Amino acid sequence: MDDNVTSKPQLNFFEDTGGRKGIFKWILSTDHKRIGLLYFYSIISFFMVGVALGLLMRLELLEPGGQYIDANTYNSAFTLHGVIMIFLFIIPGIPAVFGNLILPIIIGAKDVAFPRVNLLSWYLYVIGAFFALSTLVFGDGPADTGWTFYAPYSVNTSTNVSMSVLAAFILGFSSILTGLNFLVTMHRMRAPGMTWMRMPLFAWGLYATAWIQLLATPIVGITLLMIVAERFLGVGLFDPSLGGDPILYQHMFWIYSHPAVYVMILPAMGVISEIIPTFSQRKIFGYKAIAFSSLFIAFVGYTVWGHHMFTSGMSGSARIIFSILTFIVAIPSAIKVFNWLATMYGGSIDLKPAMLFALGFIFLFLIGGLTGLVVGALATDVHLHDTYFVVGHFHYVMFGGTGFAFIAALYYWFPKIYGKMYDVKQATIAFWVMFTGFNILYFPMLVVGIMGMPRRYYDYLPQFHVPNIISTVGSWILVTGLIMVIINFFKAKKISAEEAKNPWGGLTLEWTVQSPPTVLNFDEIPTVTSGPYEYQNKEER
Amino acid sequence: MSSEALQHAHDEHRDDAASKLGMWLFLFTELLLFGGLFLVYSIYRNMNMEDFHAGSAHLDIFIGAINTIVLITSSATVAISITAIQKKHYRLAKGLLWFTILAAGVFMVNKYFEWGHKFEIGLYPGGDMFEAMPGGERLFFVLYYFMTGLHGLHVIIGAIIIGFVIKEINQGKQTYDNFAFHENAGLYWHLVDLIWIFLFPLMYLII
Ligand code: HEM
Ligand SMILES: [Cu+2]
Numbered sequence: 001m002d003d004n005v006t007s008k009p010q011l012n013f014f015e016d017t018g019g020r021k022g023i024f025k026w027i028l029s030t031d032h033k034r035i036g037l038l039y040f041y042s043i044i045s046f047f048m049v050g051v052a053l054g055l056l057m058r059l060e061l062l063e064p065g066g067q068y069i070d071a072n073t074y075n076s077a078f079t080l081h082g083v084i085m086i087f088l089f090i091i092p093g094i095p096a097v098f099g100n101l102i103l104p105i106i107i108g109a110k111d112v113a114f115p116r117v118n119l120l121s122w123y124l125y126v127i128g129a130f131f132a133l134s135t136l137v138f139g140d141g142p143a144d145t146g147w148t149f150y151a152p153y154s155v156n157t158s159t160n161v162s163m164s165v166l167a168a169f170i171l172g173f174s175s176i177l178t179g180l181n182f183l184v185t186m187h188r189m190r191a192p193g194m195t196w197m198r199m200p201l202f203a204w205g206l207y208a209t210a211w212i213q214l215l216a217t218p219i220v221g222i223t224l225l226m227i228v229a230e231r232f233l234g235v236g237l238f239d240p241s242l243g244g245d246p247i248l249y250q251h252m253f254w255i256y257s258h259p260a261v262y263v264m265i266l267p268a269m270g271v272i273s274e275i276i277p278t279f280s281q282r283k284i285f286g287y288k289a290i291a292f293s294s295l296f297i298a299f300v301g302y303t304v305w306g307h308h309m310f311t312s313g314m315s316g317s318a319r320i321i322f323s324i325l326t327f328i329v330a331i332p333s334a335i336k337v338f339n340w341l342a343t344m345y346g347g348s349i350d351l352k353p354a355m356l357f358a359l360g361f362i363f364l365f366l367i368g369g370l371t372g373l374v375v376g377a378l379a380t381d382v383h384l385h386d387t388y389f390v391v392g393h394f395h396y397v398m399f400g401g402t403g404f405a406f407i408a409a410l411y412y413w414f415p416k417i418y419g420k421m422y423d424v425k426q427a428t429i430a431f432w433v434m435f436t437g438f439n440i441l442y443f444p445m446l447v448v449g450i451m452g453m454p455r456r457y458y459d460y461l462p463q464f465h466v467p468n469i470i471s472t473v474g475s476w477i478l479v480t481g482l483i484m485v486i487i488n489f490f491k492a493k494k495i496s497a498e499e500a501k502n503p504w505g506g507l508t509l510e511w512t513v514q515s516p517p518t519v520l521n522f523d524e525i526p527t528v529t530s531g532p533y534e535y536q537n538k539e540e541r
Numbered sequence: 542m543s544s545e546a547l548q549h550a551h552d553e554h555r556d557d558a559a560s561k562l563g564m565w566l567f568l569f570t571e572l573l574l575f576g577g578l579f580l581v582y583s584i585y586r587n588m589n590m591e592d593f594h595a596g597s598a599h600l601d602i603f604i605g606a607i608n609t610i611v612l613i614t615s616s617a618t619v620a621i622s623i624t625a626i627q628k629k630h631y632r633l634a635k636g637l638l639w640f641t642i643l644a645a646g647v648f649m650v651n652k653y654f655e656w657g658h659k660f661e662i663g664l665y666p667g668g669d670m671f672e673a674m675p676g677g678e679r680l681f682f683v684l685y686y687f688m689t690g691l692h693g694l695h696v697i698i699g700a701i702i703i704g705f706v707i708k709e710i711n712q713g714k715q716t717y718d719n720f721a722f723h724e725n726a727g728l729y730w731h732l733v734d735l736i737w738i739f740l741f742p743l744m745y746l747i748i
Contacts, residue, residue, distance in 0.1 A: 113556070117563075180566045180567060184562050187559075187562060214569065215570075215573065217570070218570045229687055233683070234667070235666045235680075235683040236676065236679065236680065237680070243679065245584070252580075
């Protein structure tokens, strides 16, 4: 990789508008970095709506009995919260934002393979989001089914299920197109010399993710369409009173939605695999193991959907098989964690905010993963199914895992994208506030779940009061941390081009280009001659 | 470079292998989309053998067979038109594509009569005949409308895409050495054909 600084700096992608004016600079641009930022701003906006709903629910649960919202509103709140967080935030999150911003640069390409399809994906995302949020104002209010839209209730309720389901369908299309685009990009556009075994691990994470997006999403798409058809035509595809089979719906739904869990977590693991070597200044331990474990997770992830249905009526042998398979998926995840720890071992660890969030990820993801084994085991799940233990578990995985990785990625690549630097000290404080608030918010849920408090209720028995108070207070602390992150984002200051170019001493290709990158990313497509994390040879370069 | 020149550099980028790979992956997702329906169909068929049997007796094998022939022929003409454009026979290529669109039209007209007849005799959700049927038979017809409806939608989309290919040939954008779009449209049309080749025996023929 040559490091020669160009004598005449080219316009960066903020300055180069492609001849467009006003808002069209953004919404008509096919530059992958602008599209990445479009996603970023929209996703963050929806995330905040989702957080507001989460806070509302926690507020209601501060005390037993109904205080602020009634039962129906609560049902709509957790459904919309779930729909927003799953379909609008956590599934598109890292791939659509950081995949778009970084993937082409990190593999040495000028753009993704299909720039216009890329823009189309964003439009589909926005349309889907509009559909989802429109249920707030149109029809009989947001769906009250939970984000899983289980039949037959979803077929019979009068709330605006059709709209939410169509939203999920359209968002699925957006997700498919993004995955397709990334797959082709990685197959066709890697820089000369970048063999598969030299491809950075973030790209590997996205590669495995893209296959899941492609192979799983269509199934849920068609299943959701069947729900819409059933609602409009009054026919019995899944309604048992009309001859349909509701369990079949659950199978079809989870065949997608379990793999979707890996769409949420694999890109996050990719981010962590970039950050850990950079801030330890060490070669990643077990590159191949990490790369292949992504593929393995993606592959085995298809076979475990049944663990969501242990209590809904499956044959005994099916339940046992699904339980065993679920345990098998834990192996590749554990391989990754061990490799990250081994990478850090003996390295000079630099606790910058991105690294802190990465470590936070590992810690919270471990709790999420271990509680996952608890609900993945047939016997314990029968006790814990649909209790707050499950809510605690998936927040640890999705928010503590992927959510923290999202912020880690933001703090890692922020100077590259904006050519600015945030306040490192404040970001560090924000991390500790968030981390503390997070555990205060979600750990009591695990406890109260084991005590037997069911989920998806706006009220509870008095004996569950104390953990619920703690949890709600935790939600306030966590949100304070989130607000600090956002304020820090707006207060970031411009720094010199040289400082912004490679502030962390990373070795992957994105750190060799100008900050912010130019429209075509590279003056000249680089030729790659070694793996991405050769820190021990750094002095010799 | 000025921004116009940059934009140009962006547009110049051409990689036929990439667009073909992208198309194949997309077709894969389409197959899975229908695959979900085929799965539901086979499960319910297995649960309601008799009723599905009775349901399929209401379908007109003759129209179905005609439509099968129409689609297979149109698939052939698309394929030939790709060879034609490679040999610079642009008029022929366009003619063959027009024929394909015509075939799509014939298919849809047949479909219209087929569905129309069923609606007339009350064979639709809410119709007298439909409501009088046992549950399994109703499921059969729900899936029949859903699957052939979704397929019909694909026929229409495919015909529109082929229309755009013709337009691009007229504009000189699809040429003998640059026909990736033409080829991809052909691939899409083959998929539409292929799905029908599964739908036809599954719905009309299996007794
Ligand atoms: C401040 C942040 C958050 C708070 C206070 C919060 C709180 C809650 C609460 C109280 C519930 C309802 C549990 C029930 O009644 O069963 C819930 C459900 C849920 N949350 Fe969150 N949450 C937050 C962030 C997130 C994030 C970041 C995600 C995803 C990445 C997420 C995903 C979900 C999902 C999928 C559900 C299930 C909805 C359903 O049952 O249909 N939440 N959350
Ligand atoms: Cu699962």
